[in-house]
Amino acid sequence: MPMRNMPIRRKLMTINLLTSSTVLLLTCTAFITYEIITLQRNMLQGYATRAQIIAANSTAALAFQNEADATDVLAALKTDRRIIVACIYNNAGEMFAKFPTNASIGDFPARPDKSGYRRGHLEIFCPIVQGDRSLGTVFLQADLSALTDRYLAYTWLAAGIIAGSILVAYLLSRMLQKQISVPILALAETAYAISKRRDFSVRAVKFVNDETGLLTDAFNEMLSQIQKQNRTLMESETRVRAVVNSALSAVVVIDAEGKIADWNVRAEQMFGWTHAEALGRELAETIIPPCHREAHRRGMKHFLASGEGPVLNRLTEMSALRRDGSEFPVELSISPMKSGDLVAFCGFVTDITERKLAEAEIQKLNNTLEQRVVERTAQLEAANKELEAFSYSVSHDLRAPLRAIDGFSQAVQEDYGAQLPDEGRRYLQTIRAGAQRMGVLIDDLLAFARLSRTPLTNRAVKTDDLVRDVIKDLNPQQQGRQIEIQIGELPACQGDAALLKQVWVNLLSNAFKYTGNRNPAVIEIGCKLEPDWNVYFVRDNGAGFDMKYAHKLFGVFQRLHRADEYEGTGVGLAIVQRVIHRHGGRVWVEAALDRGATFYFTLKGETKT
Amino acid sequence: MNENKIVEILIVEDTPEDLELALRALKKANLANHIQTARDGAEALEFIFCDGAHAGRQIEDIPKVILLDLKLPKVDGLEVLRRIKNDPRTMSIPVVVLTSSKEQRDLVESYRLGVNSYIVKPVNFEGFLSAVQELGMYWLLLNQPPKMEPQNVTPN
Numbered sequence: 139m140p141m142r143n144m145p146i147r148r149k150l151m152t153i154n155l156l157t158s159s160t161v162l163l164l165t166c167t168a169f170i171t172y173e174i175i176t177l178q179r180n181m182l183q184g185y186a187t188r189a190q191i192i193a194a195n196s197t198a199a200l201a202f203q204n205e206a207d208a209t210d211v212l213a214a215l216k217t218d219r220r221i222i223v224a225c226i227y228n229n230a231g232e233m234f235a236k237f238p239t240n241a242s243i244g245d246f247p248a249r250p251d252k253s254g255y256r257r258g259h260l261e262i263f264c265p266i267v268q269g270d271r272s273l274g275t276v277f278l279q280a281d282l283s284a285l286t287d288r289y290l291a292y293t294w295l296a297a298g299i300i301a302g303s304i305l306v307a308y309l310l311s312r313m314l315q316k317q318i319s320v321p322i323l324a325l326a327e328t329a330y331a332i333s334k335r336r337d338f339s340v341r342a343v344k345f346v347n348d349e350t351g352l353l354t355d356a357f358n359e360m361l362s363q364i365q366k367q368n369r370t371l372m373e374s375e376t377r378v379r380a381v382v383n384s385a386l387s388a389v390v391v392i393d394a395e396g397k398i399a400d401w402n403v404r405a406e407q408m409f410g411w412t413h414a415e416a417l418g419r420e421l422a423e424t425i426i427p428p429c430h431r432e433a434h435r436r437g438m439k440h441f442l443a444s445g446e447g448p449v450l451n452r453l454t455e456m457s458a459l460r461r462d463g464s465e466f467p468v469e470l471s472i473s474p475m476k477s478g479d480l481v482a483f484c485g486f487v488t489d490i491t492e493r494k495l496a497e498a499e500i501q502k503l504n505n506t507l508e509q510r511v512v513e514r515t516a517q518l519e520a521a522n523k524e525l526e527a528f529s530y531s532v533s534h535d536l537r538a539p540l541r542a543i544d545g546f547s548q549a550v551q552e553d554y555g556a557q558l559p560d561e562g563r564r565y566l567q568t569i570r571a572g573a574q575r576m577g578v579l580i581d582d583l584l585a586f587a588r589l590s591r592t593p594l595t596n597r598a599v600k601t602d603d604l605v606r607d608v609i610k611d612l613n614p615q616q617q618g619r620q621i622e623i624q625i626g627e628l629p630a631c632q633g634d635a636a637l638l639k640q641v642w643v644n645l646l647s648n649a650f651k652y653t654g655n656r657n658p659a660v661i662e663i664g665c666k667l668e669p670d671w672n673v674y675f676v677r678d679n680g681a682g683f684d685m686k687y688a689h690k691l692f693g694v695f696q697r698l699h700r701a702d703e704y705e706g707t708g709v710g711l712a713i714v715q716r717v718i719h720r721h722g723g724r725v726w727v728e729a730a731l732d733r734g735a736t737f738y739f740t741l742k743g744e745t746k747t
Numbered sequence: 748m749n750e751n752k753i754v755e756i757l758i759v760e761d762t763p764e765d766l767e768l769a770l771r772a773l774k775k776a777n778l779a780n781h782i783q784t785a786r787d788g789a790e791a792l793e794f795i796f797c798d799g800a801h802a803g804r805q806i807e808d809i810p811k812v813i814l815l816d817l818k819l820p821k822v823d824g825l826e827v828l829r830r831i832k833n834d835p836r837t838m839s840i841p842v843v844v845l846t847s848s849k850e851q852r853d854l855v856e857s858y859r860l861g862v863n864s865y866i867v868k869p870v871n872f873e874g875f876l877s878a879v880q881e882l883g884m885y886w887l888l889l890n891q892p893p894k895m896e897p898q899n900v901t902p903n
Binding site for chain 1: 762764765768771817818846847848849850851868869870871872873875
């Protein structure tokens with residue numbers, strides 16, 4: 139089994155043992171190497187000293203060429219059984235004496251050399267000198283058995299130490315590895331149990347406070363997070379489901395094969411299939427009327443191939459199929475949902491039967507309404523024509539008899555006036571006055587009626603010029619009277635000049651009329667500017683009236699004064715009001731009995747172009 | 748009516764009272780000679796174009812002025828005016844519309860058709876009198892009609 143696949147316990151043991159034995163081996167090797175080097179050096183030094191002693195002792199023998207003395211000196215070496223052979227060379231490098239004496243010449247080097255370990259032996263060469271004269275060389279050869287013995291002893295010792303240490307290390311690591319392996323194994327077991335049982339409420343037990351402890355904490359924290367996320371996910375899932383089920387639309391999800399993957403409560407009610415029944419059915423077979431099925435399948439294929447679909451992501455109206463085979467109109471929107479490689483479609487379907495009925499109803503009502511508008515317009519046009527014919531007729535025919543009354547009364551006055559008593563002539567005069575008064579009434583009434591029929595022009599009207607013209611036109615009313623007319627700033631306005639002239643004529647002639655008994659009469663004309671509106675006013679110091687009758691003032695034929703006080707038909711202010719209203723303005727009055735009156739009206743200011 | 752008499756004024760008026768008052772007014776102004784009356788539009792056209800009761804009349808003997816009411820039985824005043832002004836033989840006759848109507852459309856239409864004056868009959872007789880007298884004076888005594896025109900265009 140390769141090491142990385144071993145159980146953690148064995149891995150720890152193996153690491154421990156390997157480490158400790160390697161360390162021991164290296165230590166022992168170093169120690170032994172050092173010992174051996176020291177030994178070899180000591181040995182070399184010992185034999186070199188011995189060679190120097192022999193060299194010192196043999197100077198005389200060499201000087202005198204005494205071979206026996208030299209051999210005796212060498213014989214002293216027999217006390218050291220490790221010395222195998224020794225010899226003395228003379229100055230010329232020839233053998234002079236040897237030890238043991240029976241040693242063959244082949245056991246010696248032919249001539250002196252350097253000291254060192256050679257051919258499994260230690261060989262020492264030492265020069266023999268007297269004063270500064272070289273006499274020869276001493277040679278010693280020692281065997282290395284001492285060294286070999288020491289090597290062996292060290293090796294055994296090292297092996298013993300290593301074996302013992304490994305045993306101790308094994309026992310120790312067996313005990314100590316639990317500190318690490320137990321928490322990790324516990325963690326591993328917990329993880330395994332959780333992944334098997336999917337129970338995220340289990341927690342790993344924390345044994346120690348080191349990194350393993352941190353790992354356990356982190357693991358437990360992770361479990362808590364997973365548990366929390368699971369809970370959130372489930373809540374969200376529940377909520378989404380509740381939303382989907384409470385939707386007023388049927389929510390239908392299908393997979394890429396067109397099989398129903400989800401089906402909410404509304405879909406159950408709408409189509410008649412329960413959630414369980416609907417799941418897995420092909421959508422086309424379930425809710426799409428036979429005539430649309432092919433198109434649906436084609437559309438899906440097209441989308442899966444090209445990623446586009448004309449009915450996707452927008453509202454479409456079509457008919458849908460109930461379980462009982464009946465069809466009904468629906469509005470639906472389909473959105474593709476992609477998650478990874480999976481494609482699904484979500485459809486929202488609304489039953490629009492009611493809406494369709496309502497639309498049809500509205501259409502019907504509209505048609506009726508249009509018909510009614512046409513009829514009413516026709517009626518109105520007819521009524522308008524009649525009204526026009528009426529006023530045309532009034533304008534012609536009602537005045538003819540009045541002319542006859544007046545004309546023939548005049549004829550009587552002229553032709554037979556002399557034969558009539560004063561009273562008779564006065565009566566005739568009264569008849570004529572009545573007829574003429576009625577003529578004026580008819581004229582005013584027709585003018586008033588005409589106001590509504592005349593189309594309105596809308597141009598800038600120079601109010602100041604208009605007012606001065608009107609005052610000039612009303613000159614006869616001012617003859618022989620003392621009238622003070624104060625004209626303030628009168629800005630231009632927008633409107634129909636002809637109609638607005640009637641407004642000013644009526645208001646100013648009223649002002650002249652109702653100040654008849656004032657001396658001087660004071661008439662003030664002016665304008666106040668308001669946002670959007672010009673507020674024009676005409677103020678007089680005339681008869682005025684009681685404000686409690688103000689509401690009657692603008693009605694047709696409504697008068698607040700008797701005809702013998704002030705002449706009038708009661709149409710003037712009605713005309714004023716109608717003209718101002720047609721211009722979109724307002725008209726009102728402030729007055730007090732005997733203290734004059736102020737008439738106000740509003741018009742749009744001149745449009746700057 | 749005497750067909751051969753030269754007619755100076757043709758009054759077309761259906762209301763007898765108005766007619767009588769108009770005649771009275773003209774008489775007072777000493778303009779009552781040579782007056783022809785027509786009581787409706789058809790009668791007026793017969794006279795002007797020498798047809799029916801007036802078949803023997805010469806069309807060249809045009810009246811000096813026609814006083815024309817607008818609201819008339821059978822053929823209305825505007826139609827009479829249109830026929831007069833559309834015919835080269837009669838278009839130079841001065842036509843004064845004398846009517847009760849102040850209706851804008853009548854006024855506009857009359858001028859469009861080529862009326863020479865437009866007078867609204869006032870209710871009071873003095874006004875009526877002065878209107879009739881003034882216009883009678885003007886058209887009869889002051890105005891010089893283009894004499895040549897009718898002869899130039901008469902084919903017979």
